[in-house]
Amino acid sequence: MSEILLETRNLTREFPFGKKDTVHAVTDVSLQIRAGETLALVGESGCGKSTLGRMMIRMLRPTSGEVFFRGTEITSLNAGAFRPLRRQMQMIFQDPYASLDPRMSVRSIIAEPLRTWKLCENRQAETERVQELMAAVGVPAEMINRYPHQLSGGQRQRVGIARAIAADPALIVCDEPVSALDVSVQNQILNLLRRLQKERNLTYLFISHDLSVVRHISDRVAVMFLGKVCETGETETVCGDPRHPYTRFLLDAAPVPDPHRRRSGERLLQGEMPSPVNVPSGCRFHTRCPFATEECAKTDPPMRMIGGRGVACHHPEKAGTCGR
Amino acid sequence: MEQKTLEISHLSVSFSSWRGTFTPVNDVSLEVRAGEIVGLVGESGCGKSMTARAVMGLIRAPGKVTGGRITLCGKDLLGLSEKEMSRLRGAELSMVFQDPMTSLNPVVPVGRQVEETILLHRQVSREEARKQAAEIFEEVGIPEAEKRIRCYPHELSGGLRQRVMIAMAMVCRPRLLIADEPTTALDVIVEAQILQLMRRMRDQGTSILFISHNLGAVAQLCDYACVMYAGQIVEQAEICTLFDHPAHPYTRGLLGAVASLHRRGETLDTIRGSVPALNRLPAGCSFAPRCDLCDERCMRETPAMTSAGAGHPVRCFHAGEEAPV
Numbered sequence A: 001m002s003e004i005l006l007e008t009r010n011l012t013r014e015f016p017f018g019k020k021d022t023v024h025a026v027t028d029v030s031l032q033i034r035a036g037e038t039l040a041l042v043g044e045s046g047c048g049k050s051t052l053g054r055m056m057i058r059m060l061r062p063t064s065g066e067v068f069f070r071g072t073e074i075t076s077l078n079a080g081a082f083r084p085l086r087r088q089m090q091m092i093f094q095d096p097y098a099s100l101d102p103r104m105s106v107r108s109i110i111a112e113p114l115r116t117w118k119l120c121e122n123r124q125a126e127t128e129r130v131q132e133l134m135a136a137v138g139v140p141a142e143m144i145n146r147y148p149h150q151l152s153g154g155q156r157q158r159v160g161i162a163r164a165i166a167a168d169p170a171l172i173v174c175d176e177p178v179s180a181l182d183v184s185v186q187n188q189i190l191n192l193l194r195r196l197q198k199e200r201n202l203t204y205l206f207i208s209h210d211l212s213v214v215r216h217i218s219d220r221v222a223v224m225f226l227g228k229v230c231e232t233g234e235t236e237t238v239c240g241d242p243r244h245p246y247t248r249f250l251l252d253a254a255p256v257p258d259p260h261r262r263r264s265g266e267r268l269l270q271g272e273m274p275s276p277v278n279v280p281s282g283c284r285f286h287t288r289c290p291f292a293t294e295e296c297a298k299t300d301p302p303m304r305m306i307g308g309r310g311v312a313c314h315h316p317e318k319a320g321t322c323g324r
Numbered sequence B: 001m002e003q004k005t006l007e008i009s010h011l012s013v014s015f016s017s018w019r020g021t022f023t024p025v026n027d028v029s030l031e032v033r034a035g036e037i038v039g040l041v042g043e044s045g046c047g048k049s050m051t052a053r054a055v056m057g058l059i060r061a062p063g064k065v066t067g068g069r070i071t072l073c074g075k076d077l078l079g080l081s082e083k084e085m086s087r088l089r090g091a092e093l094s095m096v097f098q099d100p101m102t103s104l105n106p107v108v109p110v111g112r113q114v115e116e117t118i119l120l121h122r123q124v125s126r127e128e129a130r131k132q133a134a135e136i137f138e139e140v141g142i143p144e145a146e147k148r149i150r151c152y153p154h155e156l157s158g159g160l161r162q163r164v165m166i167a168m169a170m171v172c173r174p175r176l177l178i179a180d181e182p183t184t185a186l187d188v189i190v191e192a193q194i195l196q197l198m199r200r201m202r203d204q205g206t207s208i209l210f211i212s213h214n215l216g217a218v219a220q221l222c223d224y225a226c227v228m229y230a231g232q233i234v235e236q237a238e239i240c241t242l243f244d245h246p247a248h249p250y251t252r253g254l255l256g257a258v259a260s261l262h263r264r265g266e267t268l269d270t271i272r273g274s275v276p277a278l279n280r281l282p283a284g285c286s287f288a289p290r291c292d293l294c295d296e297r298c299m300r301e302t303p304a305m306t307s308a309g310a311g312h313p314v315r316c317f318h319a320g321e322e323a324p325v
Helices: A049-056 A079-086 A106-116 A123-137 A153-165 A183-200 A211-217 A235-240 A245-253 A294-298 B048-056 B082-088 B110-121 B126-139 B158-170 B188-203 B215-221 B239-244 B249-261 B296-300
Strands: A004-017 A021-034 A038-042 A064-069 A089-092 A171-175 A203-208 A220-225 A228-234 A304-306 A309-311 B004-017 B020-033 B037-041 B063-072 B093-096 B176-180 B207-212 B224-229 B232-238
Touching: A004 A049, A004 A203, A021 A049, A021 A203, A021 A228, A038 A049, A038 A211, A049 A171, A049 A203, A089 A153, A106 A123, A106 A153, A123 A153, A123 A183, A153 A183, A183 A203, A183 A211, A183 B249, A203 A211, A211 A235, A211 B249, A220 A235, A220 A245, A228 A235, A228 A245, A235 A245, A245 B188, B004 B048, B004 B207, B020 B037, B020 B048, B020 B063, B020 B207, B020 B232, B037 B048, B037 B188, B037 B215, B048 B063, B048 B093, B048 B176, B048 B207, B093 B158, B110 B126, B110 B158, B126 B158, B158 B188, B188 B207, B188 B215, B207 B215, B215 B239, B215 B249, B224 B239, B224 B249, B232 B239, B232 B249
Parallel strands: A038 A203, A038 A220, A089 A171, A171 A203, B037 B207, B037 B224, B093 B176, B176 B207
Antiparallel strands: A004 A021, A004 A064, A220 A228, A228 A309, A304 A309, B004 B020, B004 B063, B224 B232
16 A cells, blocks of 8 residues: 555644634544545535645644644644645645636746746746646647636636646645536546546545545545544445445435436435534534434544444444435 | 427527627527426536526627517517516516525515515515515425524525525516526535425426536436537437437537546546637537537538437437447
8 A cells, every 4th residue: 555645633623703603614634645546525515625625735724633744744844844845735726717817827827836946947948848737738839828818717727737736746635626617628627637647646635526526536535524524435435335324415415417317305415504603512414314313412423434434423324224 | 289488489699899799699499388397508608598698688788689589478578678578577487596695685684685576576565575475485495484584695505595596586486487507506415405496396387497507407307408509509309318319419428428427437538629719619510620520511511400309409410420439
């Protein structure tokens, strides 16, 4: 098995909310990402997946907990000591339009990390490197002097990817990289991400709410609900035979593109997501869970290894029985 | 013969600007029969929302409906004055938009906004309107409706806001509801809840034109679907026919792209290139540059609608042909 590239231990982030309240965005998350793999973070909006992703690459400081990158604890490092590690971690954003400076040309967007890390000796070398990167992500060479508004959505995302791989990082956090794109373009970008991963031995943290995308691209998955990981393991193990009721409902809710397999809707999870300001006692999911017992309202279930994956549920045997 | 709720025939919408004339909707014909949910599918910029706006009479200058007919239960909508049209909107014809936050008034409680709609179209007292608003809130599945009615839009979650929008659209029992990407901004579980709600509205007698780029949602919800590309409908059929025997290479490409996502590990199917800008449409068939079946004729002539089977029109010279490997 390959080395552990990044590990979080009991990572927690809270945000003050009003005068007295606190938003519990991420609570006590411990995860590992191995070199060369894709770990997906899945969950509904507001479940803390982006906050967690940002903390992992120190774009956001945790309230408590630790992040180890190749064995080095990075949250406590000073800026100077962290700087060489920053180059190892890059990010691709959801909205390729908002994440590219509209006043910078494709050339200067992609060249920026090269300059930051002084990777090219002169302007000619820099131009060559930019051209190489554009070719690697499939942006036509004649676009080098264009501006973001002159590109299509797919091309913009490709430029964002070129910028992310420019400094040869080890880890890329992809925060919903395809959710703003059309179906036909989405697949092009997913294929590109996979190819780059193989060619450059990249490790991805892939944040997404779309389970079919996650199922396709990730090796392992962590399902989040209200700031906590409720189930984690190999993607096929978790998605093929979910043991946490929430994972089951999430999988069942995704619309199947087949009119012969219509869902009647009785397996649908009803109600609303609880607020991260007033987190329910015990298991966070118990207010919506059809299998909740008294115990669920009282104690928060610990993460246990069941059937080859980690599940935080008091009644993991029940998830298989709901629905199908 | 079944009654047609909405009939659009040969509709065209054009915009003129200094850069030239764009035609985001080009010769579009479709119908929604009573009690039916019809899907209008396509990628961004293909003209689906513009078609919806034309039906609602919401095309603003420099845009213009340049041809065609739209009838709602036999009534010609394009011939109506603005005043007559606004009497219809919200009463017989209503629309739900993608982003409920931008379509609700942020400084008026949501219950009040629904009451306004009732007061506008019905001769009832404010008291009675308030009662009806509370009823429709219950009906669209807003929990604690009594309390939520006094909330401002920002106090509600995305799913609840969309339910408020649906409540507002449905309160006068319109004959036709146009839902323009109603679930795109929502999470899967909430999306499934809203789709369920749409089904219930249909069962109560409202026909729905469901606009979406999400083939999964369309497969789950619609009875019939039209696929749009670059301003034109390229294929339409009963939902199972469309998914089982897609005839247009674009439809096949879209379905293939979605289906390959559900297979693991392999390279995903894609459609090469991207949607052409409306001011740079290629000559001939607008899909030709991205099509594997494209030949010389496709680059020269625009294909007309032909039949790929009973009730299955398609706009392609090579409809139903397999792509060369």
